[in-house]
Amino acid sequence: MRLVLAEDHALLRDGLIRILEAHGHDILAAVEHADDLSAALTDPAAEAAVLDVRLAPTHTDEGLKAAIAVRSERPGFPVMVLSQYVERLYARELLASGEGGVGYLLKDRVGDVGEFVDALSRVAAGGTVLDPQVVSVVMARQVPVERLTAREREVLALMAEGRSNAAIAGALFVTEKAVGKHTNSIFGKLDLPVAPDDNRRVLAVLAWLGV
Secondary structure, eight states: OEEEEEOSOHHHHHHHHHHHHHTTOEEEEEESBHHHHHHHTTOTTOOEEEEOSOOBTTSSSHHHHHHHHHHHHSTTOOEEEEESOOOHHHHHHHHTTOOOOEEEEEGGGOOOHHHHHHHHHHHHTTOEEEOHHHHHHHHTTSOOOTTSOHHHHHHHHHHHTTOOHHHHHHHHTSOHHHHHHHHHHHHHHTTOOSOOHHHHHHHHHHHHHTO
16 A cells, blocks of 8 residues: 655654554554655645644644545545544544544554554545544543443444444453444444444544544
């Protein structure tokens, strides 16, 4: 996969290049400045982007703004945000289209290279992968989904991380059949129309986030 990488920390940027290339990805551009990122994302050869939130010149929210902009120009363009920070407002805007192809992971909570690379692959395939802390921050001060039971909320929180029914079953120590029942109940309670399950999973996560 041909990637654009934006990271303002030189050592981390170099480390990410090495990791991604070792897993068969091509780095079209590795930048630290928002202006360079905007230019790199216009390359039609780029297939996805891995972005930090805070880049030069202001080190505030340049990465997320660039992600939102490129998805406006190229709907569904896969973006993996990898940051130390959760920017609630822009995170909600990034998720608002409901198209998937979005990931938001926190650097200090990514403990396994294989899991990170797998998460990037899921995002590139149109999935949604969110760190639980991102979910919590984005949900702050939002109206909760009152219809769901506590167990259904647990299932949906794990769904927000991009986990399959089998992985959710393993995390909650229940059967995959039980997870399927909870998932169908979630879809029903959130009034999601019949559609491919991948689409409904994204819509359910967005409803949970209040997007």
